[in-house]
Amino acid sequence: MINKERNKRLGQYFTGQELAKVLCTIALKINPKITSAIDPMMGKGDMLTAVNEIDNSILTYGIELDKQLESKLTSNVRIRSNIVFGNSFEKSTHNKLDKRAFDLVITNPPYVRHLNQKHESQFENFTAASNLQIRKELINGLVANPIIKEDEKKFLIDVAKKYSGLSDLTVPSIIQCAAFTKENGILALVIPESCITREYSIATLLVLFTLFDIKVIVKDEGRKWFEDAQVKTLLLIGQKLKKPRKSIEFHPKISIVEISNGTKNSPLGKNHFSSNYDLFASSLLVSNKSFDNNNNASQYFSSAKSYLSPLITRNSLKKYPELQSIAFNIDNNKLSLDARLKPFVDYTDFIKLADLSIEINQGLRTGANNFFYNDFISEKNNKIKVSFKHKNASKKFEVSSNCLKPVLRKQKEISDGYFIPSSSLNGRLLVLSNHYTAYDIQKYDLKKEAITELSTEVSKHIYNCETLNIGTEALPKYFPKLSAVRTNISERNGKIKTWYQLPELKQRHVPDICIPRVNSKSVKSYMVEENVVVDANFLTINLRQDSNIPVYGLIAILNSDWIKVQLELSGNVLGGGALKLDRNHLLNIFIPKFSKTEITKLDKLGKELINSFNYAPILIKINILINSILKISDNTVLITLIEKRLKLRSKNG
Numbered sequence: 001m002i003n004k005e006r007n008k009r010l011g012q013y014f015t016g017q018e019l020a021k022v023l024c025t026i027a028l029k030i031n032p033k034i035t036s037a038i039d040p041m042m043g044k045g046d047m048l049t050a051v052n053e054i055d056n057s058i059l060t061y062g063i064e065l066d067k068q069l070e071s072k073l074t075s076n077v078r079i080r081s082n083i084v085f086g087n088s089f090e091k092s093t094h095n096k097l098d099k100r101a102f103d104l105v106i107t108n109p110p111y112v113r114h115l116n117q118k119h120e121s122q123f124e125n126f127t128a129a130s131n132l133q134i135r136k137e138l139i140n141g142l143v144a145n146p147i148i149k150e151d152e153k154k155f156l157i158d159v160a161k162k163y164s165g166l167s168d169l170t171v172p173s174i175i176q177c178a179a180f181t182k183e184n185g186i187l188a189l190v191i192p193e194s195c196i197t198r199e200y201s202i203a204t205l206l207v208l209f210t211l212f213d214i215k216v217i218v219k220d221e222g223r224k225w226f227e228d229a230q231v232k233t234l235l236l237i238g239q240k241l242k243k244p245r246k247s248i249e250f251h252p253k254i255s256i257v258e259i260s261n262g263t264k265n266s267p268l269g270k271n272h273f274s275s276n277y278d279l280f281a282s283s284l285l286v287s288n289k290s291f292d293n294n295n296n297a298s299q300y301f302s303s304a305k306s307y308l309s310p311l312i313t314r315n316s317l318k319k320y321p322e323l324q325s326i327a328f329n330i331d332n333n334k335l336s337l338d339a340r341l342k343p344f345v346d347y348t349d350f351i352k353l354a355d356l357s358i359e360i361n362q363g364l365r366t367g368a369n370n371f372f373y374n375d376f377i378s379e380k381n382n383k384i385k386v387s388f389k390h391k392n393a394s395k396k397f398e399v400s401s402n403c404l405k406p407v408l409r410k411q412k413e414i415s416d417g418y419f420i421p422s423s424s425l426n427g428r429l430l431v432l433s434n435h436y437t438a439y440d441i442q443k444y445d446l447k448k449e450a451i452t453e454l455s456t457e458v459s460k461h462i463y464n465c466e467t468l469n470i471g472t473e474a475l476p477k478y479f480p481k482l483s484a485v486r487t488n489i490s491e492r493n494g495k496i497k498t499w500y501q502l503p504e505l506k507q508r509h510v511p512d513i514c515i516p517r518v519n520s521k522s523v524k525s526y527m528v529e530e531n532v533v534v535d536a537n538f539l540t541i542n543l544r545q546d547s548n549i550p551v552y553g554l555i556a557i558l559n560s561d562w563i564k565v566q567l568e569l570s571g572n573v574l575g576g577g578a579l580k581l582d583r584n585h586l587l588n589i590f591i592p593k594f595s596k597t598e599i600t601k602l603d604k605l606g607k608e609l610i611n612s613f614n615y616a617p618i619l620i621k622i623n624i625l626i627n628s629i630l631k632i633s634d635n636t637v638l639i640t641l642i643e644k645r646l647k648l649r650s651k652n653g
Helices: 003-010 017-030 046-054 067-072 075-080 131-144 150-162 170-180 199-211 277-284 304-311 314-319 321-331 438-443 456-466 551-558 561-570 583-587 596-611 615-630 637-649
Strands: 036-039 059-064 081-085 102-107 181-192 212-220 233-240 254-259 297-302 350-352 358-362 373-380 383-390 393-400 404-408 427-430 490-492 495-497 513-516 526-528 538-543 590-592
Touching: 017 046, 017 102, 017 181, 017 212, 017 233, 017 277, 036 046, 046 059, 046 075, 046 102, 059 067, 059 075, 067 081, 075 081, 102 170, 131 150, 131 170, 150 170, 150 199, 170 181, 170 199, 199 212, 199 233, 199 304, 199 314, 199 321, 304 321, 304 583, 314 321, 358 583, 393 456, 438 456, 513 551, 526 551, 538 551, 538 583, 551 561, 551 596, 551 615, 561 583, 561 590, 561 615, 561 637, 590 615, 596 615
Parallel strands: 036 059, 036 102, 059 081, 102 181, 212 254
Antiparallel strands: 181 233, 212 233, 254 297, 350 590, 358 538, 373 383, 373 427, 383 393, 404 427, 490 495, 513 526, 513 538
């Protein structure tokens, strides 16, 4: 396994000395009486080096799976620290330590996506465990832990059993780190932002907010601390409680600091505390005062509820009853606006976008886009000529027009404006429900009066696609055998379904409105012509019959600066700077309770937006109307915030 693949499988994105010093300084500022520290996933020892440099009286311990990294340890760490090479989740590894609980647990846990740890991986002289093995080892270690109290042990085991199988490796790592942390001890982490913002992060947040007072979160807004990791990272520091918190709602406010121009060698960027980490730690721990230093570093305070409430679903409530109190307050309209927006808004009577009786989902996943998506060439006599392309294979063929639907596949297919007509789309979705090749009619002994036989030309194309190797010579793949295609094959109530027949399209696949999931620029929402199919590259919105807002009114709202700024603040920034949105980001958008008169005005403006070629004046009117409802006195403030976020996430920001 080459180094890049090896590092990816082991989640090795090393912290660096300066960031480790920042993290350690904050930890020691919160609790100056630390006498023992451990990095249970120590990598090349950056954290332990920082601890020894700042206070060499602290006893240091380290655990590392990869024995190759022993040569990367400094002589100081080797001499001063008790180092164990092994799996930090295994009881046998814990038994090699002379302590089971520590004043400081400081680490950058390995970041391995769930897909990369489906199976165990064998290395030179150790094995990287699979997802299932890690969960089993974690639970066994917690059960056998002689130090942690019974109520905490019961809670951690429960979370360890329940956390999502889609979680990356940081989730069980944080559970393990929590168990290593002494009462009043400090947990100091370097983690991806996704650990506290994605749906699977509920487990992580429950552990952190139940067992700790989270004091500080420092965000790398410029994504420069780990440029090779392609994810946004943060520092999270908390102090362990004497006993588990009964209700997360009682968690105190959290100090959030955003660093916009930090680097690996200068994590705090260009500020008066750039090289004075002690001053930085003192500044951010002042609970009644926030700072904003020339847009390079800014601070605000947020609640535990603001992190958990966007992630709560019916399924998560069943899995984690502890969330009921937060869900109750959400249902009773006790909504708390993002702290970064509060200073500009003199309005409190919010509802969520989801309260408008709309369905928010994702577009169509075919499982084999190259087969099901074709390009339009021409139409004549109810027949359409299309083009199939896959690598070196291509085919032009004619098919009945009722077997094709216009489809929006990618953003680049959208022309200017806010409306997507079918006439502007070149893509065609192959919909062969109840259509069969002559071969399959004979094979399944189908009655011709109940089905439609495909033409010889189309049948031949399907046969050729069945035998077309879309993989490599070493690892061949075929359309019918793809994991999301073979599930098309079924027999129910005497009805035969073949691989080339998609399941029936749902309403979410043919939406009223769509929004790109990945956005390099400011988020834009589009109204879609009736019967246009939309791909899973987009989030889709459908109005229910009981919806209290017309589609034109909704398109006006969605393209307002008020919505755009919330998405900029809540969306996940990818390594290249694009903003990735998921369903939860839209569901949890705050909007005012519009009156009937206001909805009528928005409906009119939405119609103008869709039918006009001069969009800017209409967007200004939409923003003035919504800002007046929200009592935002300065109509430029949201634009300024959006531009700031765009600059931060741009490649050259």
